Amino acid sequence: MNVQIVSDKQAGGQAGFKIFQQAISQGAKVLGLATGSTPVTIYDQLVASDLDFSQLTSVNLDEYVGLAADHPQSYHYFMQHHLFDRKPFAQSYVPDGSNLDATAATQQYDQIIADHPIDLQLLGLGQNGHIGFNEPGTDPKSTTHKVALTDSTIAANARFFDDADEVPRYAYSMGIGSILQAKEILIVAYGEAKAAAVAAMLQGPVTPDVPASYLQTHPNVQVILDDAAASQLD
Numbered sequence: 001m002n003v004q005i006v007s008d009k010q011a012g013g014q015a016g017f018k019i020f021q022q023a024i025s026q027g028a029k030v031l032g033l034a035t036g037s038t039p040v041t042i043y044d045q046l047v048a049s050d051l052d053f054s055q056l057t058s059v060n061l062d063e064y065v066g067l068a069a070d071h072p073q074s075y076h077y078f079m080q081h082h083l084f085d086r087k088p089f090a091q092s093y094v095p096d097g098s099n100l101d102a103t104a105a106t107q108q109y110d111q112i113i114a115d116h117p118i119d120l121q122l123l124g125l126g127q128n129g130h131i132g133f134n135e136p137g138t139d140p141k142s143t144t145h146k147v148a149l150t151d152s153t154i155a156a157n158a159r160f161f162d163d164a165d166e167v168p169r170y171a172y173s174m175g176i177g178s179i180l181q182a183k184e185i186l187i188v189a190y191g192e193a194k195a196a197a198v199a200a201m202l203q204g205p206v207t208p209d210v211p212a213s214y215l216q217t218h219p220n221v222q223v224i225l226d227d228a229a230a231s232q233l234d
């Protein structure tokens with residue numbers, strides 16, 4: 001894994017932007033995108049750039065079950081606001097959180113990923129080492145599936161909702177196996193709260209206890225960290 005340590009989120013946004021720019025200049029047609037606070041500075045750089053996404057496809061990692069695309073806390077809404085409204089893609093896919101039939105929703109999404117193999121997948125990192133919504137214990141071969149969120153993830157995501165009780169308890173997420181199919185992966189983490197997960201991801205054993213540790217098995221992973229997130233590395 002190729003690790004870059006940057007001074008702050010703004011510098012991380014520029015470093016992440018360059019990785020997108022390079023992938024697109026080398027022919028990337030399908031971008032795997034992520035939500036959370038971490039990718040926002042990269043999206044800001046993409047929006048401000050002259051890159052043209054009108055011939056590209058985006059495929060997002062995950063979505064809360066039970067939230068419609070127009071719900072302000074849905075990941076679909078987040079993507080519209082931060083990127084798609086300002087830089088439209090030819091087509092943008094996010095799992096359909098309004099479809100409560102988990103088998104249908106996840107099979108449909110696996111088909112979308114099969115039809116649009118991901119060239120560059122952007123990831124944030126959960127404090128417990130999750131990627132997408134693949135919580136500790138997830139099968140490394142997993143494809144898109146319905147996930148029961150852990151208490152720590154619900155608590156971490158409660159800041160976006162008026163009340164912790166409003167945080168959905170389930171999500172649809174690409175699996176670890178789906179993520180590892182991407183040609184190139186960019187994972188970004190900022191802040192001290194991520195430091196233990198970063199160390200486990202990069203220097204710990206490859207284990208289901210730390211879903212991000214499976215990135216060690218992928219041949220082309222870029223990592224962007226700030227000093228605080230890198231602070232527990234040897």
Ligand SMILES: N[C@@H]1[C@@H](O)[C@H](O)[C@@H](COP(=O)(O)O)O[C@@H]1O
Pocket residue numbers: 034035036037038039061062123124125126127131132133153157
């Ligand atoms: N499902 C998302 C993840 O994809 C994201 O990486 C994580 C970290 O979020 P943040 O970037 O806000 O720290 O939050 C959520 O759980």
